[in-house]
């Protein structure tokens with residue numbers, strides 16, 4: 660469906676939990692108070708929203724969190740989502756720490772892609788950023804995922820603390836068939852307390868090792884990443900330039916939080932409360948109408964460039 664600016668909205672990011680087993684400094688550095696189970700949408704409730712969305716032409720879905728595999732039944736939910744009529748594409752974004760157990764179920768479900776977040780290859784650097792010793796485990800999960808034939812992407816946020824990891828992270832795309840995407844740090848939640856290089860600085864560093872790195876015109880997923888290729892790399896290098904270059908003119912998405920809020924824009928605090936509708940006996944038509952109104956209300960652009968971010972939630976509550 661189209662929003663008021665003529666953009667086609669066909670992609671929904673679904674956060675199934677705000678909880679996470681890692682403590683990434685820029686995202687969720689401390690444990691969070693547990694929300695009562697009843698605050699979180701049940702899987703059946705999410706699937707009801709998906710059916711309404713699919714009826715509107717929103718046919719591509721990303722499952723995210725918090726850490727999606729921290730929620731019981733996540734892999735089965737992903738399989739159920741993939742099997743829904745009208746659902747064309749299902750991918751997941753994970754920190755990779757529980758991926759190995761979920762992988763066989765995801766392969767069987769025919770998942771269309773897995774994004775694995777890894778901000779450092781070096782175990783000590785990884786521990787500094789995430790508070791966890793699981794760098795090796797995540798690297799292994801990335802390798803297993805790529806070997807399984809699933810389209811695998813590595814997501815790395817650009818931080819002052821991991822500038823020395825940019826080259827080793829890109830090296831993953833040389834060792835195996837994965838795309839490595841560098842994401843500019845956004846001033847959302849705890850992200851506002853940190854800083855990091857922009858994509859241009861990262862590209863300059865990468866060109867010292869991969870001088871042939873050149874942009875390619877390829878669509879490799881649902882997102883705003885722009886990709887570059889080098890003959891020495893099996894996968895692509897991607898950049899998500901939320902800060903240095905607004906990609907809002909091509910925005911294609913809305914978000915559903917684990918508590919049932921539809922977020923028309925990542926950086927805008929405005930939401931539509933679907934949980935109240937779902938639990939208040941709303942008909943399918945009412946759910947559909949709420950989605951239409953959320954899409955219609957999408958702002959023209961996020962406020963990062965103008966310093967006008969009104970979202971006060973943390974990224975683990977939004978899903979990235």
Ligand code: SAM
Nearest residue numbers: 724725726752753754776814844845850974979
């Ligand atoms: N836990 C999963 C993971 O880490 O992939 C899924 C949720 S996490 C919020 C989704 C993505 O958002 C991760 O790649 C994470 O690095 C990224 N992220 C979190 N905070 C960010 C920020 N302030 N700016 C840019 N990306 C951020």
Ligand code: SF4
Nearest residue numbers: 679683686687725754
């Ligand atoms: Fe957890 Fe992902 Fe946030 Fe890290 S970025 S704390 S893994 S939700």
